[in-house]
Amino acid sequence: MKPRNLAILLAAGLALGAAGCGGSDSGSTPEATSSQGSAAPSGDAPVSFSIGCKPPKSNPKEAAQWDADVAAFQKLNPNITIDSKDAFPCIVPETFQAKLAGGEMEDAFYVYYTDVQKIIASGQAADITPYLDTVSTLKDIRPDVMSVFKSGDKVYGIPRTNYGTGLVYNRKLFTQAGLDPDAPPKTWTEVQAAAKKIAALGPGYVGYGEYSAGNTGGWHFTVSIYGRGGEMVSPDGKTAAFNSPEGKAVLENLKTMRWTDNSMGTKQLLRWEDLMRMMGSGKLGMMIGAPDVVQAVNNDFKGKFEDYGVTALPEAKASLSGGDGYMFNPKATPEQIKAGLKWLEYRFLTPGQGQFNYERSKTDGLPVGLPTTDLYGSAPEGVKINEQRTQFATVPVDHFKPYVEGAANIPFKLEPPKAQEIYAVLDTAMSAVLTRQDANIDQLLSDAEKKVNNILAKSS
């Protein structure tokens, strides 16, 4: 090709590409989606909506289950077309805002509990309160679970999974260290003693692991202080409340294990994947976590279900609730939201169906039996789900019995306002205690309190 033609082609191509980029937003305006998705507000008018977090192609069995459910749902609702978007991981903070800005966000998008209140406060999710009368199972979902997606009287999302935080432990290491894996620690003193024995197994063994970087340290500080009955912020949410005996106890416990007992290993500044890797490698004895940790360790970090157990958080008076769910794009039309809610109920909220079709999961060779979802508590749906989970279990359910029994009596608590900002501040206190033997806990908590008060004052 002649240089002149090449140059013209290059410039024209780039100009077209740039024009294409600039125009991508227009297809997602409420008017545009309205005309594409639903021509008329009638209940049976054709409507299509997009949804995120379809299981990725790398997970073919779960992806096939999703596709089968979509086909069955569309057969039942011929006017609804689902445009599934697969992704792994389902949400990436770096792309979330960019997708919203670029008009590429799905009509129903996936969220972790941690982000829900931030998204509501930013006006980045639709108020779905007017459409909830179509979701018949909603009345039986635990009120504390639904409150995750509420702001005032308005509802902004639907939960998919829910769990309280407990203590994940390596049963194999417990046995090796002469501990009884069927009698996991119930107090922090017992955790300390168990951690010492595991660390004594030899170099590289860590009795108890804890986060302290990338905001995860602050997150687990919150889990721990809730467990001890403390609070992160005052009831009106305007001042910090963690500079308390409970907050001090959290840091002192860690300081003792790190420097007196030497049971926490030498490497600190750990983040989520670090503890997962350590747990998967079989060298970590215990960590704060929920059954989803065992799932992640088994699926992605070369661990085996049978080697792990979960128990309730020691001495727990309350538990930070964790989980995920779906919210709706503010640009989605009412028809899309109604259709989306119908699908969410079909796939994620109905016993024996979708994610709760344990019989199918067992047949497909997927793990069944982890208590990863407690949406209904003791309501009839919850009882039915638990029965079927036990009936079709493929993982040793006894390993999670202490968690299920213990967690039943522990109330859930939500994350504090401005959670990520507060967690970032408390990372400092957590990292100080774990990396500096002379760390002054009173001073650390006092400094963090001032910083958090400043953050809360600005947001109120």
Place this chain on the structure above:
Amino acid sequence: MTTMTVKGSRRRTTGAVRRGVRRNLTAYGFLCAALICFAFFSWYPMVREFLLSFQKTNFVGPPEWVGLDNFRTVIDDSAFAPAWINTAAFTGLALIVGYAVPFVAAIVLNELRHAKAYLRFVVYLPVMLPPAVAVLLFKWFYDPGPGLFNQILGFVHLPGLSWLDSTSTALISLVIVSTWMNLGTGTLIYLAALQSIPSELYEAAELDGAGLFKRIWHVTVPQTKLILLVMLLLQIVATMQVFIEPYLLTGGGPENATVTVAYLMYQYAFSFGNFGGGGALGLMLMIVLMVFSAIYLRVSRDDKN
């Protein structure tokens, strides 16, 4: 008659312009392509970032103008001062360590008689590694337990260090990673500059009795003065934007010892969902970097003159 002359003159001028455009069409085509690239991938984001720093936006509804609120928010942040101090310290340390090492490596490579090509490849190898891989490699090197560095220290009977886990060694540990990752590029640029020095100058210096260090000081340094200055400025601009090392290795810790301006910017935008705050920090950093960029342009222009 006069009218006809004017018309004829205009026709000639238009024809000349047309011919000129036709003749330079290729150049205009390539220029347009470059302009479109810069406009969309550099200038437009810069303008957007500038506007964002004065706005509160959720990317759904129209943005709200908030004046200097975003700047006040980030300045009041307890991590703001440490971020700037750490960034300045990182830049300073990177200059001391990272600036001298490639220059010395280039001189050594230039003086070598054998295995030159092989060693050049070895020096450039880290640049070919994806930064995330290189950084994660150092995460293992720095492990206070079985990590490579402490194993080496143990081998020579020295006590192990906490490396990333100590407020006193965390930042310098990041500088070492950064220096190792960027060593190859700097070395190759210096090497090219060294090879452009006429060998007669070294021969003359040798005849005058100059030893190795005198030859470096009186011939090499003056002859590469300009490239040294340009590299200095480019390195300042690059190292002040340090992000990937604290992001992957320390998460800004311990105790904010490695939080940098770029890392704080990331926290604001992606962890806190406050793009206005992130934009404000970005604008502040951009202004500082513009000063160094202006000096760089001045130096480049002086070179041309």
